[in-house]
Amino acid sequence: MEDLLKVEHLNKRVGEFCLKDISFSLKPGYIMGLLGVNGAGKTTLIHTILNLYKKDGGGVYVDDMEMEEEERAVKDKIGFVLDENMFEESMSVIRNAKGFGKLYSKFDEELFRIFCKNFGIPLNKTVGSLSTGMKVRFQLAFALSHDAVLFIMDEPAAGLDPLFRKELMRYMQEIVEDGTRSVLFSTHITEDLEKMSDYIVLMRDGAVFLSMPTVDLKERYRIVYGTKEQIETLPFFRVIYKEYGEYGSYAFLESTEGEDYGEYEVKEPLLEDIMYCLEKGGYSYV
Numbered sequence: 231m232e233d234l235l236k237v238e239h240l241n242k243r244v245g246e247f248c249l250k251d252i253s254f255s256l257k258p259g260y261i262m263g264l265l266g267v268n269g270a271g272k273t274t275l276i277h278t279i280l281n282l283y284k285k286d287g288g289g290v291y292v293d294d295m296e297m298e299e300e301e302r303a304v305k306d307k308i309g310f311v312l313d314e315n316m317f318e319e320s321m322s323v324i325r326n327a328k329g330f331g332k333l334y335s336k337f338d339e340e341l342f343r344i345f346c347k348n349f350g351i352p353l354n355k356t357v358g359s360l361s362t363g364m365k366v367r368f369q370l371a372f373a374l375s376h377d378a379v380l381f382i383m384d385e386p387a388a389g390l391d392p393l394f395r396k397e398l399m400r401y402m403q404e405i406v407e408d409g410t411r412s413v414l415f416s417t418h419i420t421e422d423l424e425k426m427s428d429y430i431v432l433m434r435d436g437a438v439f440l441s442m443p444t445v446d447l448k449e450r451y452r453i454v455y456g457t458k459e460q461i462e463t464l465p466f467f468r469v470i471y472k473e474y475g476e477y478g479s480y481a482f483l484e485s486t487e488g489e490d491y492g493e494y495e496v497k498e499p500l501l502e503d504i505m506y507c508l509e510k511g512g513y514s515y516v
């Protein structure tokens with residue numbers, strides 16, 4: 231199966247910040263989550279992939295077409311939801327859709343109207359007067375109305391109420407269901423990634439720290455509980471981070487296949503635990 235999105239050795243400097251040699255790929259039919267603490271570079275990466283920022287080096291390929299070389303054809307295939315509004319704030323929802331729809335070869339106004347009805351978006355309100363969550367809904371309705379195959383979303387769930395957040399997750403699953411389309415989305419809501427993502431790209435300080443299937447990432451680490459004394463005597467485990475508490479202590483470690491943890495209580499970490507412990511542990515031993 232060919233990659234739908236391929237990012238190769240991407241470099242970009244924005245002020246003092248640099249994206250450093252970013253590479254990863256995504257096949258059709260999958261959801262990829264972009265994770266990283268504040269300032270890790272997720273938005274900068276998304277903007278560079280979308281050619282909103284001109285890259286300094288490397289390549290972005292969608293369906294084997296290079297973004298800068300065939301920008302029009304590549305953008306035709308991408309539906310985006312960004313935390314920054316790219317539309318004309320002073321114009322109504324429907325005028326925006328009609329206007330920006332002209333940039334896409336397969337924009338379907340009827341379909342857009344149907345999504346707006348389903349999402350409760352008033353067609354004649356100006357985009358600037360929509361609430362944060364409504365702007366996300368509007369962008370999603372537009373993204374779904376021009377036959378895109380790659381959906382790129384920057385923290386789409388951030389301003390959504392819990393009901394629509396759940397609906398958004400359902401839409402993401404529907405998007406990838408027939409195996410021809412993919413979603414790349416950034417979020418701080420690790421619970422969503424836990425449920426939804428097939429792959430995780432974990433960014434740190436402008437670089438890709440980890441890129442792997444979500445199940446493998448969770449398999450890679452374990453949390454071992456015990457008393458302080460027990461945790462301190464874990465010589466055979468590859469401990470990345472330890473935390474001692476009044477009511478119990480734990481160690482976060484890289485697991486090895488078939489490891490026997492004896493009488494220790496062990497659990498598979500949540501993505502939230504993985505992020506927290508890697509961050510606190512200084513990303514050592516990996």
Ligand SMILES: Nc1ncnc2c1ncn2[C@@H]1O[C@H](COP(=O)(O)OP(=O)(O)OP(=O)(O)O)[C@@H](O)[C@H]1O
Pocket residue numbers: 244245246247266267268269270271272273274275
């Ligand atoms: N236009 C800009 N000029 C200068 N520095 C910038 C610019 N845009 C972003 N940066 C810097 O680049 C770094 C990465 O920011 P970015 O928004 O990509 O991170 P992020 O992972 O999306 O963070 P968050 O989770 O907070 O949204 C930050 O240190 C930010 O201050």
